[in-house]
Amino acid sequence: MKYKIARKDGNRNAQLSGALDETFEKASDELLARLGDGHVVFDMTGVTRINSIGYHQWVRFLKALSAKATFELEACSVELLAYVNLLPVLSFASRVTSVRIPYVCKHCGKAVEPSFQLEEIDEGGATRPLICPGCNGIMEAEVSVPSLLAFRDAEGG
Numbered sequence: 001m002k003y004k005i006a007r008k009d010g011n012r013n014a015q016l017s018g019a020l021d022e023t024f025e026k027a028s029d030e031l032l033a034r035l036g037d038g039h040v041v042f043d044m045t046g047v048t049r050i051n052s053i054g055y056h057q058w059v060r061f062l063k064a065l066s067a068k069a070t071f072e073l074e075a076c077s078v079e080l081l082a083y084v085n086l087l088p089v090l091s092f093a094s095r096v097t098s099v100r101i102p103y104v105c106k107h108c109g110k111a112v113e114p115s116f117q118l119e120e121i122d123e124g125g126a127t128r129p130l131i132c133p134g135c136n137g138i139m140e141a142e143v144s145v146p147s148l149l150a151f152r153d154a155e156g157g
């Protein structure tokens, strides 16, 4: 797991990249020391895969961080949300602000994974219509969006 910290709009922006696995423990100590207080925006775009060891370290890290800072989680992948859905409260599901949803075009097979803000996805899981950049066809989500966002109900909104 690698990370990059930058200042952005008065917040700290932490870009994570690589696997969220047992290698996160070392990074998490450094991150805690470097992030300090204030508000942290985690950009999860670069997280390639997750295992349960890494995920447990991640939750422990967020708990420690929440004692001194506030944070939000941007561009969460389907894999990360599967973990969040297992234990929404412990996972700080309420801090998820945007999610990446894989879409595929039924006509030409093109695949994309755009990021959606949670507030632009309605309760039934409907998102804005996505037009295929290859053939202008309508693209469809490859996953069930309501199941992906099940943690929203678990938290009571």
Ligand SMILES: [Zn+2]
Residues within 6 Å of the ligand: 105, 106, 107, 108, 109, 110, 132, 133, 134, 135, 136, 137
């Ligand atoms: Zn297409």
